Amino acid sequence: MVEMKDQKEKREQKDKGMVKINKWDGAAVKNALDDAVKEILTKKYNYVENYALLDMRLAICGIAVGISSIALLWDFLYPFPASRHVLVICVTIYFVLMALLNLYTTYKEKGIFVVAIQRDPAGFDPDLVWEASSYLQKYDDKYYLILSVKNETTGAINETSVLKSVANFVDVNGVVIPELLEITVAGLHDSLTNLRKDK
Template identity: 70%
Template sequence: MFEMAGKKDQKDETALIKVNKWDGSAVKNALDDAVKDILTRKYNYVENFSLLDGRLALCGIAVGVAMVALLWDYMNPFPASKPVLIACVSKYFVVMGVLTLYTTYKEKGIFVVATQRDPAGFDPELVWEASSYLKKYDDKYNLVLSVRDEKAGTSNEASVTNSVAKFIDSNGVIIPELVETMVSNLHDSLTASRKDK
């Protein structure tokens, strides 16, 4: 019986998200994960990985260029491989520049893209995006939730800024109910504004 109670306590502990509350990036990532979990589990939206796939493709190209340079230099030692190395290094820096532009202007801090599908198939699909930022040495977590109707070409956006202390207890455990309330309020305001139009 003691063993079963231990397993139950262990299960409850794994459900909790605990972070170092003084590490800003860890706190932001934990809150982002909680928001993503709410969008995909509570609202049953299907996560779309195309934004992440674009970044992975660019990273894959960069690694491929580096591997070509490495193999070419292995097969033909340095003096003979100089032109190929110069070409690969140049291409690598171009790909990394494109990757920087992609993450800055295309991703823009978006950590989840989810699709809302109508079960009956009458309403068009809606694309929900969540992005956030937390400045270094600041406690203000800014969450931006947007919804886009691809067919009509319309989009709405709502944001909220709160102290991270509102969502984390003194032990560094994320309180999911408070995060869910924040996300639900943003979600409901966007849904209501779409119905008003």
């Protein structure tokens, strides 16, 4: 009976567009808030999401899986020790790719979870690239959100951030309240827009 009630409640929340999470799971909270911010940038502001950052990570991972598959197939066709040299080469390439992936996620992605392009409807002004990144330390309730905008022509980057408790965006039942997060994101967005106009 309790299980049916929980399922009914989850269905109702899904129908309303609400996201319920385990509020004690930091990774789940961060991912839910990141998804809500992405939704705000792409739906409210109608920006076009750019997947290039994610595609590069997937390409590195795909090549690593391909190398692993070659090693597995080669060892199946020519059992060890005949496959020793191929296995050594494949394992070496795999570890180099994993090191490259680690460097890429640390220094290039830097916690960025969405890249969105703002196109000028008239087509006169250059595209603006909006990036959002966030951090939530383990066993901490502080959600650190960074929003930046880059002018594609000049390369000028403006950035702003906010540090708030996740309790500002998630209720006691673990339901993310997008309206409250939207107010925060809109404040950051407007401050960057006004900063660009003042220059």
